Amino acid sequence: MQFYPSYLPSPQQRGFNYKIKPNIIRTQMADGHVRQRLVNTGTPHELSVNFIFSDEEYRKFMAWYRKDINYGQDWFYMPVLNEYGSTDSLCRIQNGELSASLNCVNNNGPLWSVQCRLDVEPGIGGDxxxxxxxxxxxxxxxxxxxxxxxxxxxxxxxxxxxxxxxxxxxxxxxxxxxxxxxxxxxxxxxxxxxxxxxxxxxxxxxxxxxxxxxxxxxxxxxxx
Known part of the structure; x- marks a missing residue:
C-alpha cells in the first residue's frame, strides 16, 4: 500500500470540501411520507482537494502519481481532516483525473495548483x-x-x-x-x-x- 509522500505539501485546508455518503435508499410512501433505509455505512466519502506545489514538487508529485499509484488507479494513505482530527485515511483519485494549472511565477519559480476529487474510506477511529x-x-x-x-x-x-x-x-x-x-x-x-x-x-x-x-x-x- 502506498503513502502520500511526506516530502510533499498536504492538501490546502481552505475550501476543504468533504462529502459524507452513507448508502441510504429513499422510498416514496402512498401517504406522502418518504421512507429512508440505511443500507450500509461503508460507502466511500468524497473529498475535493487542492494542492499548491513548487515546480520541483509538482514534478515529484506527477512522478508519484504515474508510477506509485498507477495514474490514480490505486489506493493510498493520506492525512485527511475528519471527526477524529487529521488522520491517515485510505484515498483514491476518482477516475484518476487531475486538473493542473499554473498559478503564478515568482522569484522562486512557478507555483502549480492541482485539484482532484478523492474517494475516501470512512475513518476507522473509535472502537x-x-x-x-x-x-x-x-x-x-x-x-x-x-x-x-x-x-x-x-x-x-x-x-x-x-x-x-x-x-x-x-x-x-x-x-x-x-x-x-x-x-x-x-x-x-x-x-x-x-x-x-x-x-x-x-x-x-x-x-x-x-x-x-x-x-x-x-x-x-x-x-x-
Missing part, C-alpha cells in the same frame, strides 16, 4: 480495529473473562472489508462483569497470545498485524 494476520485464511476472535464466557471455541468469525482487512469491533467486550481477553485464531491450530481488553483498547482506530503464537503486535498505521 474499530483493522487486523492483518500473517497468512491465515480465516480469523476468529475468542473472547473470555475470568470465571465466565458465553463464547464457544473458536469464537466470533471476523469478516474482511473490501480492502482485505479483518474488522474487530471493541464493543464485543462491553457489558462483561470482568475484564476481558481476546485470543485470535484461524480455527486450524494457529492462535495468538491472549490479549487483555485494555491492550485491545489501545488498538482502537488502527491497522495492526497480529502474529501467531506471540504477544507481538506490529502497528501498520493508525487513524486517531
Amino acid at each position: 474499530e480495529v483493522w487486523i492483518d494476520p500473517e497468512g491465515w485464511d480465516e480469523l476468529y476472535a475468542y473472547i473470555w473473562v475470568a470465571y465466565y464466557t458465553n463464547y464457544e471455541w473458536p469464537g466470533i468469525k471476523l469478516k474482511k472489508n473490501k480492502l482485505g482487512y479483518y474488522v474487530f469491533k471493541l464493543n464485543l467486550l462491553k457489558g462483561y462483569p470482568y475484564d476481558g481477553y481476546v485470543e485470535f485464531n484461524d480455527n486450524n491450530g494457529n492462535t495468538t497470545w491472549s490479549f487483555y481488553s485494555y491492550e485491545i483498547d489501545d488498538w482502537a482506530g488502527r491497522i495492526i498485524k497480529v502474529k501467531p503464537d506471540s504477544s507481538e503486535v506490529e502497528y501498520l498505521s493508525w487513524f486517531s
Whole structure:
C-alpha cells in the first residue's frame, strides 16, 4: 500500500470540501411520507482537494502519481481532516483525473495548483480495529473473562472489508462483569497470545498485524 509522500505539501485546508455518503435508499410512501433505509455505512466519502506545489514538487508529485499509484488507479494513505482530527485515511483519485494549472511565477519559480476529487474510506477511529494476520485464511476472535464466557471455541468469525482487512469491533467486550481477553485464531491450530481488553483498547482506530503464537503486535498505521 502506498503513502502520500511526506516530502510533499498536504492538501490546502481552505475550501476543504468533504462529502459524507452513507448508502441510504429513499422510498416514496402512498401517504406522502418518504421512507429512508440505511443500507450500509461503508460507502466511500468524497473529498475535493487542492494542492499548491513548487515546480520541483509538482514534478515529484506527477512522478508519484504515474508510477506509485498507477495514474490514480490505486489506493493510498493520506492525512485527511475528519471527526477524529487529521488522520491517515485510505484515498483514491476518482477516475484518476487531475486538473493542473499554473498559478503564478515568482522569484522562486512557478507555483502549480492541482485539484482532484478523492474517494475516501470512512475513518476507522473509535472502537474499530483493522487486523492483518500473517497468512491465515480465516480469523476468529475468542473472547473470555475470568470465571465466565458465553463464547464457544473458536469464537466470533471476523469478516474482511473490501480492502482485505479483518474488522474487530471493541464493543464485543462491553457489558462483561470482568475484564476481558481476546485470543485470535484461524480455527486450524494457529492462535495468538491472549490479549487483555485494555491492550485491545489501545488498538482502537488502527491497522495492526497480529502474529501467531506471540504477544507481538506490529502497528501498520493508525487513524486517531
